[in-house]
Amino acid sequence: DAKTTQPPSMDCAEGRAANLPCNHSTISGNEYVYWYRQIHSQGPQYIIHGLKNNETNEMASLIITEDRKSSTLILPHATLRDTAVYYCIVGSNAGGTSYGKLTFGQGTILTVHP
Amino acid sequence: EADIYQTPRYLVIGTGKKITLECSQTMGHDKMYWYQQDPGMELHLIHYSYGVNSTEKGDLSSESTVSRIRTEHFPLTLESARPSHTSQYLCASSEGLIQETQYFGPGTRLLVL
Numbered sequence: 001d002a003k004t005t006q007p008p009s010m011d012c013a014e015g016r017a018a019n020l021p022c023n024h025s026t027i028s029g030n031e032y033v034y035w036y037r038q039i040h041s042q043g044p045q046y047i048i049h050g051l052k053n054n055e056t057n058e059m060a061s062l063i064i065t066e067d068r069k070s071s072t073l074i075l076p077h078a079t080l081r082d083t084a085v086y087y088c089i090v091g092s093n094a095g096g097t098s099y100g101k102l103t104f105g106q107g108t109i110l111t112v113h114p
Numbered sequence: 115e116a117d118i119y120q121t122p123r124y125l126v127i128g129t130g131k132k133i134t135l136e137c138s139q140t141m142g143h144d145k146m147y148w149y150q151q152d153p154g155m156e157l158h159l160i161h162y163s164y165g166v167n168s169t170e171k172g173d174l175s176s177e178s179t180v181s182r183i184r185t186e187h188f189p190l191t192l193e194s195a196r197p198s199h200t201s202q203y204l205c206a207s208s209e210g211l212i213q214e215t216q217y218f219g220p221g222t223r224l225l226v227l
Contacts, residue, residue: 034215041153043204043218102216103173104149104157 004088009109012082018075020108022088025069032091033064034102035073037084044087044104047073078112085109117141120205120219127195128227135190135222137205146188147216149204150174157204163188195226 005023012018024033035047048055048062050071055062061074075082087107118139127133139146148161149172159172163182177199178192188207192199202223206216 036216041151041202041221043206043221044157044216046215046217049215103159106156 004090004105006086006088006105006108008106009111012075012078012110012112014080014112014114015077018073018078018082018110018112020073020075020086020088020110021070022072023070024088024090027068027090033062033068033071034087034089034091035060035062036087036089036104037082038087038107039081039084047086049091078110080112080114083110083112118205118207118217118219120203120222122222123220124223124225126225126227129194129196131195133192133195133224135203135205135224137188137190137219138186139188139207139217139219140186141207141209141217142185143207143209143217144185145208146182147206147208148172148178148180148188148190149206150176151202151204151221153202161190195224197226200224200226 032049032051034049036044038044048057048060050062050064064071085107087104089102121136144165146163149157150160151157158174160174160176161172161180163169166182166185169180169182178190180190182188202221204221205219208216
């Protein structure tokens with residue numbers, strides 16, 4: 001499995017954009033980048049995923065570098081409710097089997113303050 | 115909004131008891147997962163299933179067992195609970211297509227006395 005590296009913690013002011021970086025230098029060509037978050041030990045919540053192109057949905061934007069070795073999750077207008085642990089995960093589909101495995105690391109603790 | 119449910123949400127039980135944690139999803143997903151997470155720690159995959167009658171052990175060794183008799187149901191059983199089993203157990207499901215978007219339930223917090 002490709003591994004990811006994230007900063008352990010980040011702060012952001014409410015209303016400002018939160019930019020969460022992730023390095024995944026060993027990502028292979030068919031692996032997706034996923035972002036999940038976990039609020040106060042609830043079940044993790046899917047945010048967004050991408051393969052090569054930048055992606056945007058109602059929650060966030062995902063910017064993937066051209067070499068795919070890093071990505072940034074952008075929360076455009078962070079609120080207090082966005083305080084959570086954010087996980088950057090590279091999805092592994094080993095050998096084209098039907099099993100897709102997600103390995104959750106330590107993630108980044110994002111604290112949004114007033 | 116994901117339709118995946120776990121019961122009970124909280125369970126306090128004595129050592130040696132048999133327990134079953136329930137997980138159900140109404141999305142028709144083929145793949146289901148159980149994760150274990152201690153407070154402040156990483157999630158670890160303990161079991162997964164490709165579909166009915168398919169179960170596999172995950173990355174973290176667990177004394178629990180699972181079954182998958184119906185697509186929508188993936189219960190986890192501990193035959194004899196011990197204090198070391200105290201943890202949060204999270205169930206998830208996914209469509210099982212190429213990209214892996216997993217939907218999580220709210221979790222069961224287990225305390226074994």
